[in-house]
Amino acid sequence: MTETPEALKGPLPEPVRQRVVALASDTLGELAADEVPSTLRPFARFAPGRRARLAATPLAAALESDIVFRQRVSERIRSAVPDLAEAVGHGQAPPAADPLDVAAAAFLLRPVGWAKIVDDVADHLEREALAQTSGAEAETVARLREQVSAARTEARADRDRLRGELASLKEENATLRKTLKQARDRASLAEKEAAKQAELAAEIRDQATSDSARADSELRRIRSRLTDVESSLETARRSAREGRDVASARLRLLMDTLVDAAQGLRRELALPPVTTRPADTVAAHSPASSGAAAAGPEDAASLETLLGLPQVHLVVDGYNVTKTAWPTLTLETQRSRLVTGLGGLAGRTGAEITCVFDGAKLDVTPAVAVPRGVRVRFSPAGVTADEVIRRLVAAEPPGRPVVVVSSDREVADGVRRAGARPVAATALVRALSH
Incomplete structure (x- = not known):
């Protein structure tokens, strides 16, 4: 079936475009060097995955402008999926086929009505996307409602907790105020007691100064008296020593007399020295x-x-x-x-x-x-x-x-x-x- 000039209502859907580019990339890798379009020769030696990723735009442009390259890619579809290619060539879209494969085959084979087939696939993809989006939005809304409900429950719990903490803080504040008042009262009493003790200490200090003065006076009197007593004692000692000297002299004279008498007696008796006890x-x-x-x-x-x-x-x-x-x-x-x-x-x-x-x-x-x-x-x-x-x-x-x-x-x-x-x-x- 010959190609007829038709146009799409909009741009080629992105999933269909990716499928077409992938087929073109695989076909480019199998072509001889002289069959490769000049615009695609820099990408011919790339690996299939890398070529489909880096040369997506040149491949799409070659498919649109180079009829010979597009036909070679179409031949790959006819050999790979002949049933799908034959049905699309007659302007039909098999219900069980993948819409992306149907749209890619219609774009490459270009039978009569191919643009409508591609547009129908695009509408189908858009409806699916819309349905998925609506479902996702509904799930999002439900999830958000659950989150709001949980947030409200948590807020109520936080409010109750904060109310309890506020009551506890108020009670603690009242206790602290009472404790502070008691501390101030004790401090006031302590200050009064300190002032009283300071007055008492001043009185004791004055009394101690007076007592110290009297003690110094008494000490001077006692020292004077002690000096007099020492003088009297020294006089008494001197008198006793003089008397003792006289007594000692008399006793020494008596001892000397006894010793001389004993020595005379020893000489008279001719007693030998004591050698044996x-x-x-x-x-x-x-x-x-x-x-x-x-x-x-x-x-x-x-x-x-x-x-x-x-x-x-x-x-x-x-x-x-x-x-x-x-x-x-x-x-x-x-x-x-x-x-x-x-x-x-x-x-x-x-x-x-x-x-x-x-x-x-x-x-x-x-x-x-x-x-x-x-x-x-x-x-x-x-x-x-x-x-x-x-x-x-x-x-x-x-x-x-x-x-x-x-x-x-x-x-x-x-x-x-x-x-x-x-x-x-x-x-x-x-x-x-x-």
Whole structure:
């Protein structure tokens, strides 16, 4: 069927145009080089998809102006869909066919009435678009109504919430106002109290100033009185010192007379110097020497009075004292600590000191560091330390002061009958601890 000059009522619908351009692009890729229109040669080597996208306008123009190119594209439709091409060639539009394919075939084949076929397809597409648009608008309206309803519900909820918050804020505001009033009242009371305290502090400060002035005056009076008392005391001391000097001179003269008499008596009797003490004659074991020991602490005043007697002999019940003072230490440490303390005591008082330890059950006499001025003895086998102490007391001449340190009641009673002065072990412990 030959092409007849017809014209469309409007522009080619865009979907139909895209379908026609796609067919032209596929056909262009299959043409020989000499069959390609000159305007389309730059796009002949493009990929089909890229060619349909970039050369859409040149392809549409070539289809409109180049009848030979359009016929070649039409041949592709006849070979691809011959039934559709034959029906369109007779001016018919198959009802079951895709409207876009029908319009594209009518545009390319150009049978009699092809423009009407294309216009009918355009009207059909427009009605569908309008129907889709109306449906979309109805859906939009319904969606908007739902949104408005939801917005109104949310607004009512927000309004109720805001009303509740407003009521809460009003209540809180009332509470804050009340609290503020109470705080202001308390602040006012505090200011009044502070003013009262400031006045009281000023009064106290004035009173303190007055008292300080009186105290200074009293202090000056007392200092003056103290000066007078010190002057009187110095005068009294001077008088007492002068009197004491006279008494001391008389006592010194008497002592010198007694010493000279004693020396004369010693010369008259031809008495030898004392090299052996009575305590040295009592049978007991002496410890093995292990060197000198350091001095201990000061003695107590109560025991020092007795040790200040001339030619006093201090006898110590060793283990009775150490087990009173240091019961948790070993026997060796007890002995060492006691003997060391006695050495310091002998150095300060000049007294003769004998320390007796029980050695009745010992096979070998222990080694003890014996300081100067201290005699250490262990009782012999089968003899207790108590018996050695009684022998030491009995060996002393009548009239010599002997002090025995022991908390053993039997020992104390025995030495007291022999004329010695018993002293509790705690007295010596306190003396050694000072």
